[in-house]
Amino acid sequence: MSVQPLPSTETLPFVSGDNPILRVEHLSKEFGKRRRRGTSTTVKAVNxxxxxxxxxxxxxxxxxxxxGKTTLSRMLLRLIEPTSGSVEVEGEQVTGLKGNDLRRFRQRAQVVFQDPYASLDPRQRISATVAEPLVNSGKSKAEKKEIVxxxxxxxxxxxxxASRFPHQFSGGQRQRIGIARALSVTPDLLLLDEPVSALDVSIQAQVLTLLSDLREEFDLSYILISHDLSVVRHVSDRVMVMYLGRIVEMADKNSLFTAPRHPYTVSLLSAAPVPDPTIERTRQRIVLRGDPPNPANPPSGCAFHRRCFHATTMAAQLPGDQVTTLDDGSRVPTACTTTVPLLTPDSATHWSACHFPMTPEDNAAVGVTAAL
Structure with missing residues (x-):
C-alpha cells in the first residue's frame, strides 16, 4: 500500500451548507511557558x-x-482569544468583538458545566441564579420572574x-437548574461540557432526554464534550475526534461508530464498554503504547505514530526503504514520522487525518464492534 497523496488544494470539513450557525476556520491557540535561564517554549493546545x-x-x-477540548470550547465562547483563526456565528465574526457586541454574542452562546454543584453559587437562591444572565437585558422584575x-x-x-438554595437539590435537579440558567437568554448555541458525567446512570438518561427535547423545542444547536462514547452516540448527529490539539476524524455518528478510519478513534471505541455481556467477554482491547506525547515537544509527522498499532501493521507490508525504526525498536512507515497528515474526505460526510486510513477489514482484524 502506498501513502495517500496530499490534496493540491485545501478542503475544509464543512458539510452544513451555506448558512451554518457556527463556522470555525483554522483556529489555533498557543500558550507560552517560560523556563529557567530565560528560555521559553510554546505549547500548541489547539492546532x-x-x-x-x-x-x-x-x-x-x-x-x-x-x-485540547476545553481550550477549543473556551475560544468558541470567547473566554480566551485565539492565537489565529476565526469563529463565525451565522456569518458574524466573533473573534475580536468587544463591549456591547461581545455581550450580545454571549447571549447567543451559553454553556452547561460538568459539575452541577460547583457551577451554582451556594449563597444565591435558585431564582437569582437562573435570572443572573438577565441582569443587563433591560427586562423588568416581573418579566424576569415570568421567565424564571x-x-x-x-x-x-x-x-x-425558586426560593431554595443549591444544597437543597439533588445532582440531577442542580443540572436542570444550570440548563435553565443557560436558556434564560434564549441562546442559539449551547456548549455542553460533560453535562451528565457527575450524575447517576438513571438520571443521566433523564437529563439527556430533556436536552434532546429542548433542542427541538427551542431550535438549539449543541456542541457536546464527553468521554462517554455511548452518550455521544445517543445524542450526537456528528462526532469530532481530537488528538493533541488536532482533529483526526470527523463523521456522522453511524459512519464513525461502524467504520472508523483513524487508528486513534478505533482505540477509543475498543476501550468503551459494551452493554451486551456476551460481546463484552469476547472483545479485544487495543492497548496503546506509551503515554500521550508532551504537547510542548510533539513528535514530528503524525503526532500519534509512536502509539499507533496500525502503523506497525502497515510497516510490515511496505518496502524497507519506506519504513523507519523508532528508538523503542518498533517500525512504522516513514511518511508517518515526516509528514503531518491532513484532514481529508473519505466520503461526503467522513473525514480523517491518516496516511493509511483503516478499512472495514482492518477494523474486523482488531475486533472493533459497533455494539456501543
Whole structure:
C-alpha cells in the first residue's frame, strides 16, 4: 500500500451548507511557558482546527484528557482569544468583538458545566441564579420572574423551588437548574461540557432526554464534550475526534461508530464498554503504547505514530526503504514520522487525518464492534 497523496488544494470539513450557525476556520491557540535561564517554549493546545455546525445539529467532541477540548470550547465562547483563526456565528465574526457586541454574542452562546454543584453559587437562591444572565437585558422584575418561573416549570421543578438554595437539590435537579440558567437568554448555541458525567446512570438518561427535547423545542444547536462514547452516540448527529490539539476524524455518528478510519478513534471505541455481556467477554482491547506525547515537544509527522498499532501493521507490508525504526525498536512507515497528515474526505460526510486510513477489514482484524 502506498501513502495517500496530499490534496493540491485545501478542503475544509464543512458539510452544513451555506448558512451554518457556527463556522470555525483554522483556529489555533498557543500558550507560552517560560523556563529557567530565560528560555521559553510554546505549547500548541489547539492546532489549525476547522469545522462547522448546522442549526439544530448536535456535534460530539471526544478525545482523551489534554487533547485540547476545553481550550477549543473556551475560544468558541470567547473566554480566551485565539492565537489565529476565526469563529463565525451565522456569518458574524466573533473573534475580536468587544463591549456591547461581545455581550450580545454571549447571549447567543451559553454553556452547561460538568459539575452541577460547583457551577451554582451556594449563597444565591435558585431564582437569582437562573435570572443572573438577565441582569443587563433591560427586562423588568416581573418579566424576569415570568421567565424564571417558566423555565423552572419546563425543567420539572415547582414554583416553590425558586426560593431554595443549591444544597437543597439533588445532582440531577442542580443540572436542570444550570440548563435553565443557560436558556434564560434564549441562546442559539449551547456548549455542553460533560453535562451528565457527575450524575447517576438513571438520571443521566433523564437529563439527556430533556436536552434532546429542548433542542427541538427551542431550535438549539449543541456542541457536546464527553468521554462517554455511548452518550455521544445517543445524542450526537456528528462526532469530532481530537488528538493533541488536532482533529483526526470527523463523521456522522453511524459512519464513525461502524467504520472508523483513524487508528486513534478505533482505540477509543475498543476501550468503551459494551452493554451486551456476551460481546463484552469476547472483545479485544487495543492497548496503546506509551503515554500521550508532551504537547510542548510533539513528535514530528503524525503526532500519534509512536502509539499507533496500525502503523506497525502497515510497516510490515511496505518496502524497507519506506519504513523507519523508532528508538523503542518498533517500525512504522516513514511518511508517518515526516509528514503531518491532513484532514481529508473519505466520503461526503467522513473525514480523517491518516496516511493509511483503516478499512472495514482492518477494523474486523482488531475486533472493533459497533455494539456501543
Amino acid at each position: 489549525d482546527v476547522s469545522f462547522d455546525l448546522a442549526r439544530g445539529e448536535t456535534l460530539g467532541l471526544v478525545g482523551e484528557s489534554g487533547c 418561573d417558566g423555565l423552572l416549570a419546563r425543567m420539572g421543578l415547582l414554583p416553590a423551588h
